[in-house]
Amino acid sequence: MILSPASVLLPDRTGLSDEIAYLRAAYPAAKWQSHRNYGELTAFWLHVHASLREQAARLDGMTASFREGRMAVGAFQAAVVPGLNHFLHHLSGHHGIEDQAYFPKFRALDPRMAAGFDVLESDHGIIHAGLEATLDAARTMLRAFGMPGDSRPAVDAYAGTSHILFAQLVRHLADEEEIVIPAMLEHGERRVS
Numbered sequence: 132m133i134l135s136p137a138s139v140l141l142p143d144r145t146g147l148s149d150e151i152a153y154l155r156a157a158y159p160a161a162k163w164q165s166h167r168n169y170g171e172l173t174a175f176w177l178h179v180h181a182s183l184r185e186q187a188a189r190l191d192g193m194t195a196s197f198r199e200g201r202m203a204v205g206a207f208q209a210a211v212v213p214g215l216n217h218f219l220h221h222l223s224g225h226h227g228i229e230d231q232a233y234f235p236k237f238r239a240l241d242p243r244m245a246a247g248f249d250v251l252e253s254d255h256g257i258i259h260a261g262l263e264a265t266l267d268a269a270r271t272m273l274r275a276f277g278m279p280g281d282s283r284p285a286v287d288a289y290a291g292t293s294h295i296l297f298a299q300l301v302r303h304l305a306d307e308e309e310i311v312i313p314a315m316l317e318h319g320e321r322r323v324s
């Protein structure tokens with residue numbers, strides 16, 4: 132996929148341009164919930180994003196606790212495996228539905244949507260690669276815990292890789308909301324559900 136020059140790839144992005152988030156100014160976040168077109172799908176979308184942010188923050192916090200000596204290795208291992216699996220499952224499922232079911236419907240609302248959804252789909256590819264890298268780093272770390280020697284380099288690698296993934300996800304969720312929520316308020320969520 133070729134992105135327009137106005138868009139910036141996820142790792143370098145600090146927000147979306149007005150050109151891409153062209154409905155953002157007309158629908159400020161503080162007024163979303165009181166809009167007459169704010170319905171179940173809009174609320175559900177925001178709920179899923181909130182729960183992904185919460186899971187990412189919990190995993191990131193758990194790693195920080197372990198590295199700072201506030202969590203024992205056994206407890207960290209016991210929590211990180213199911214926590215990471217649940218997060219990966221939830222995130223992959225959400226992006227799959229967006230890519231296959233929702234994004235094509237948003238694109239069909241208005242030709243101006245294309246640039247935004249090119250960015251969001253590109254983000255999904257970058258995040259997927261980050262998920263794979265985080266899984267690899269987690270496996271390497273878990274193996275290192277079971278072997279003699281210093282496991283710190285493997286822990287540092289997992290901490291760094293997963294932290295980048297979580298930060299990129301948080302950026303993606305915020306930018307996606309600035310495209311998707313105003314579009315549902317403008318056109319009505321029935322057009323995309």
Ligand SMILES: [Fe+2]
Pocket residue numbers: 226229251255303307
């Ligand atoms: Fe997304």
Ligand SMILES: [Fe+2]
Pocket residue numbers: 180225229304307
């Ligand atoms: Fe999303």
